[in-house]
Amino acid sequence: MVIDNHTYWLVSAYLGHDHQGPLPGTILEKTVAESTRQKTNLIIGCDANAHHTTWGCTDLNNRGESLFDYILTTNLVVSYEGSEPTFISKNRLEVLDLTLVSLNLSNKILNWRVSKENSFSDQRYIQFTLIKESPKPIQFGNYTKTDWPKYRATMNDFDLIKLELSDPPLCALELEQRVDELTAVINKAMETACFLTAVRGKKKPYWWAAELETLRKDCRRVFNRAKKTR
Template structure:
C-alpha cells in the first residue's frame, strides 16, 4: 500500500543458504526494513548494521528510503535509526540463564527509553516463552521479558498462537515484536508466514506500519528520484560522441578554476551528453524484485520445497498418526531442501564467474546485467 512501510523478521541459524534466501525474500516482497537473528555473516555495507557479536542485524533494502544510521550496539543488540524510526534488533541465546537475561534487559531498557521521541520498533529472537505471545506455558524468562517490556513502555505486536520456531521434535513462540505505543497503533497485518520455505527452523514474520502523515520523511523519499535517470538502452552513441566533442570545445580553461568549479563544469557537460544522446526516464526506479543470482529455476525449486514441507506438516497433524508416512515425507522434504541449498550455492558461483568474465570482456568495465 502506498506510504506503508514493510517490515520482516527472520532467524537464519547461521546458514549461508538461509541468509541468501532471506535476501531474495527482502527483494521479492519489497521489504523496507528487516531484522535478522543469527546471520551467517554481517556484510560491511551501509544498509547493514550489526551487533558486537554478529548475532543480530538490522537490514534495509538498498534504495528503499533514508540511510541506515547505527546508533548503539552491544552483545546481542543493535540500535539503528532509519528516517523517523529507531529499529532495535535483539538476539538472546537459549544457552544463557535467567540471571544473564536480567542483566541483558537491564542494560537495554535505558537505551530504548533514551531513543524518545523517535518511534521505536524492537524485534528479534528472545528465546523466552509466555502465554502473552501465544506459548502454552510461561517460563521465568518469559515473565522477565514481560516485565521489561512494560517498564520500557513497549507494546507487544505478536498476535495468535502460531509457532515462530518449528523443529521436528516440536515448536515454540520465541520471535517477538514490540513497539512504542505511537507506532504500535499504526502496525497492520502482523503475521507469522507459514507457507514459505526459509531453509531455517524459524519462520518469517511480516507486518506493515502505516504512515503517521503523508509528509513523513520516509514517504517523501520513496516518492521521488534523487538523481536524473536516463534510458541507457536507447543510447545513440554517435550523438553522445558529438555532444562530448562540443562539450570539450566549450569547456573553460582549467588554469583559472578551482577543483570544485571544474567538477561542476564537467558534471554539466555529462548532463548535456546524456540529454542529447538518450531519453530521460521520469519517476522513481522500479523496485528490484530479485537478487542478482535468482532465477526461475530457483523459484521452482523453492515452490517444490514449500509443497514438500506442507505435505509433511499436514501428515503430522493427521490422527491417528502414521510414523512411517511422516518419516517418508520428512525425508522427501529434507531432500528438497538440500537440492535448493545446493542450487543457490551454484547459482551464486555462476553469477560471480559471469560478472568476472563481463568485466574482462567489456572495455568500459561494465558487468553484464544478470
C-alpha cells in the first residue's frame, strides 16, 4: 500500500501452537528483514499464541519470551494499550494478538483498542487509527541569509506599497491603518527576501530518550552474545 509516496507493508501473521523452534519463524523473520532493507513502513497483525506481560498477559511462557527476545533485535515495537483480552473462549480470557509496527510509526498509531463488535469468533477485532500525513514542517526565517538588496528593492516598489507617506494622517485611526499597511509590506518583503529553514523534527517518538537508546543497544548486544554463545 502506498500513501503519499510512502510504502506500507500490511502483514497478517499466524504463529500456530504446533510451531517448533524460536518464534516468530523463518517466513516472518525474512519479511521483517526485507522491510528493514527496503526501508518500508511495516504493520503486522499477529495471532502470536504467546504470553508476555509486555503485551498485557498476566504471565509469561517460553513462546512469549522467545518472541519478545526476537522483537528486541528488530526495529519493531508493540502497539498495545490496557489489558483488554483479545482472545475469549468459554473458560479463558487472554491477550494473544499483537500489533507490531516499525519504530517510526509508533507515534502515528493512535487510539489502539480491542473492538466491542462481535466478531463471531474467539478472536476479537483490533482497531487503531493510522495518521496518514506527518505534520507539515515548521519554517522560520533565517535572517543571517537575508537577500538585503532584494528586500530594499521590494520596499522601494511603491506600486506594491501604495502608501501616501508624504501626506500626514488626518487622525489616529488613519495613522494606525497606515502603520498596519506598512507592517504588512515589511513582512511581505522579508518573506520574499529571507531564506526559510524548516525545523527538523525528531524521527523517534517524543518519549524516546538517550537513556532508552543506550539500554536498547545494551539489551541487543547482550542478547546477540547469549544467542551466539548459548
